[in-house]
Amino acid sequence: MSGSLADLSAMLRIRHFEDAVRDLFTRDLVRGSTHLCQGQEAVPVGVCGELAPGDTMTCTYRGHGAVLAMGSPLDRCFGEILGRAGGVCGGRGGSMHLTDASVGALGSNAVVGAQLPIAVGAALAAQHLGTGAVTVTFLGDGATNIGAFHESVNLAAIWRLPVVFVIENNQYGEYSPLATTTPVARLADRAASYGIPGVFVDGNDVGAVRAVAATAVARARAGDGPTLVEADTYRQQGHSRSDPATYRPPGELERWLARDPVTLLADRLTEQGAATPAELDAVRERARAEVSQALERALSWPMPHPDTRLEGVYA
Amino acid sequence: MNYRQVIARAIGDEMAADDRVILLGEDVAAAGGAFKTTVGLLERFGPQRVRDTPISEQAIVGAALGAALMGLRPVAEIMFADFAGVCFDQLANQLAKYRYMSGGQFRVPVTIRMANGAGAGFAAQHSQPAENWLLNVPGLKIAVPATVADLYGLLRTAIRDDNPVVVFEHKNLFAVKGEVGPDAALVPLGVADVVRRGGDLTVVATQQMRHRAVEAAGRLAADGVEATVIDPRTLVPFDDETVVASLTETSRLLVVQEGPAGGSWGASLVARIAQDHFDLLDAPPVLVASDDTPVPYAGPLEDAWLPTVDRIVDQAHRQLAY
Incomplete structure (x- = not known):
């Protein structure tokens, strides 16, 4: 399976979106922190590209790409990060909580690993209701060391739930390189202790990601249970906006930039004719224009009125 | 019918009424619950709706949340309330906040049940009255039933509520008896029960302490002191109105709480009344609470940790003598 022009477009939209968010920070238009996913776009685009309507997804605080890949509109995602009333969460969530239930994006989570049990529950509902829906949950490499990971994969495995766990291995858990925190080199190997398939894939190759996701999603949909996918990729930016990533060894970023997923796909499409x-x-031009027009719209939206702050705690 | 048995009755009635209700937790199915509170539900509703889980409290609560986002109405048990500590993230950061931080995109109809409280010699890690841990978490509702009818009615209401409700089942009340008729009433959240009426003093207490407050009121009556006893039944929402209405008659407030005072519902109630209704009071409002220690094991130590009927009576007399 190889990536398509549509995949390139989706990845470019995420790339430009993230570049724009970085720029918005420097203009002091975004509060708190943000966690960008430049360099990792092939993973959400490839995985979410294999989902069907009605499928659902939970993701991490580095989740702008995943939410956009589910089809959430650029302007409403910008709006949320800008804290606007027209944002996907009405300005109550922000960068780390992008959520758009209308496209199955059930939540970006700011607590490492906490999105996994929630995905398992969504898959439980699908199994219980017989909807045939599949849930994908994205997690970082660091999340494989938190208890919720173990509890979730174990539960999904014993109940054969229709969920796909996708590790976006971007080589760093916050500032710590994987090897300093994790005693196995291949995170997919961790699947063995749950009796489920563990699959390693080049996460910068959108076609390869699609192929692995297609198999895992089909397996889940058929009622055969979860798969643990490890997508090998690289966080081209620091952990968050305050991190210059000076801990990276010399040459590492350059090596990964040479394998940039957007460039790889563009080159392949050219080679294949x-x-x-x-x-x-x-x-390229259309993606850039779409992002820039979406941002202009979002910037024109009002902030939420302070009087609305009490709304939405309880149903 | 006792407090222990009515739990399966309430869950069963809701499961029969609504296919979307499921039950999950450790040993809730085949074993009928660690406290035998869910006996018979597996046989009645089958393994798809009554599910034994691994010992994975984060996964239990998170799965209940995720399933609720997709339209189910899960009831999750996390056994001893102390184990709320194991899944505090899923309770406080996920379940409670999910609706708000998504801008109201979801309803979160999850009921979390846990066995609460001290008095049975289970020691510090199996005796925690944990309701105050969750008090400062907007987004959760908290029910603390003390009687068979209240437990039945509140549990059913909790399952029907579109918000997360944590229902604390006090394990030292499992043997309490009561009647629940075939058409027993649901109990709304946020409506206190005036257990006893008297004009001299208002005593507010929940769960085990409600029963001690009633006993204390009986002894006070023998001394010629008539106390009103109010059981708020839910801590969130809290029925201030009923307490204030009583204080307009009694002008004296005594709150009795199982658990340390710091950051508690009892302390919050005393603060609200002092702040908003100072003019009603003829004596300082008082909270009788547990010591600032973990729950001790040995009988005499645990007995001393829990507010006693004697302490309630003594404090009431002091209030009246003020």
């Missing part, structure tokens, strides 16, 4: 340089340029 699937797209002409002019078509690629058109896709």
Whole structure:
């Protein structure tokens, strides 16, 4: 399976979105912190590209890409990060809680690993109601060391729930390189202790991600239970906006930039004759324009009124 | 019918009324519950709706939340209330906040049940009255039933509520008896029960302490002192109105609480009354609470940790002599 021009477009939209968010920070238009996913776009685009309507997804605080890949509108996601009333969560959630139930994006979570039990529950509901829906949950490499990971994968395995666990292994848990926190080199190996398939994939190759996701999603939908996918990728930015990532060894970033997922896909499409340089340029230009127009719209929206702050605690 | 048995009755009635209600927790199915509170539900509703889980409290609460987001109405048991500590993130950061931080995109109809409280010699890690841990977490509702009818009615209401409700089942009350008829009433959240009426003093207490307050009121009556005893039945929402209405007659407030005073519902009630209704009072409002220690094991130590009927009576006399 190889990526398509549509995948390139989806990845570029995420790339430009994240670049814009970084810029908004420097203009002091975003509060708190944010966690960007430049360099990891092939993972959510490849995985969510294999989902069907009605499927659901939970993700991490580095989840802008995943929520956009589910189909949430660019402007309403910008709006949320800008704290606008028109944001997907009405300005109550922000960057780390992007949630758009209308596209199955059930929540970005700011607590490492906490999105896993919730995904397991969504899958339990699908199994119970017989909807045939599948739930994907994204987690970082660091989350494989938190208890909720073990509890969730174990529970999903014994109940054969339709859930796919996708580790976005971006090589760092906050500032710590994986090898300093984790005694196994292949996180997919952890699947063995739950009796489920563990699959390693090049997370910068959207076609490879799609192929692995298709198998895992089909397995889940068929009632055969969960799969643990490890997508090997790289966080091109620091952990959060305050992190210059000076801990990276010399040459590491450059090596990964040479395998940038967007560039890889564009090159492949060219090699395969699937797209002409002019078509690629058109896709690039359209993605840039869509993002920039969405941002302009979101910036024009009002902030939520303080009098609304009590709304929505209880149903 | 006792307090222990009525739990399965309430859950069973809701499961019969609504296919979306499921029950999950450790040993709730085949074993009928660690406290035998869910006996018969597996046989009646089958393994798809009554599910034994691994010992995984985070997964239990999180799965209940996730299933609720997709339209089920899960009832999750986490056995001893102390184990709320194991899954505090899922309770306080996830379940409670999910609706608000998504901008109201979801309803979260989850009922969390846990066996609460001291008095049975289970020592510090199996005796915690844990309701105050969750008090400062907007988004949760908290029920603390003391009687068979209240437990039945509140549990059913909790399952029907579109918000997360934590129902504390006091394990030292399991043997308390009561009647629940075939058409027993639901009990609304946020409506106190005036257990006894008297014009001299208002005593507010929940669960085990409610029963001690009633006993204390009986002894006070023998001394010629008539106390009103109010059981708020839920801590969130809290029925201030009923307490204030009583204080307009009695002008004296005595709150009795199982558990240390710091950051508690009892301390909050005393603070609210002092702040908002100072003019009603003829004596300082008082909270009788447990010592600032973990729950001790040995009988004499645990007995001394729990507010006693003697302490309630003594404090009432002091209030009246003020």
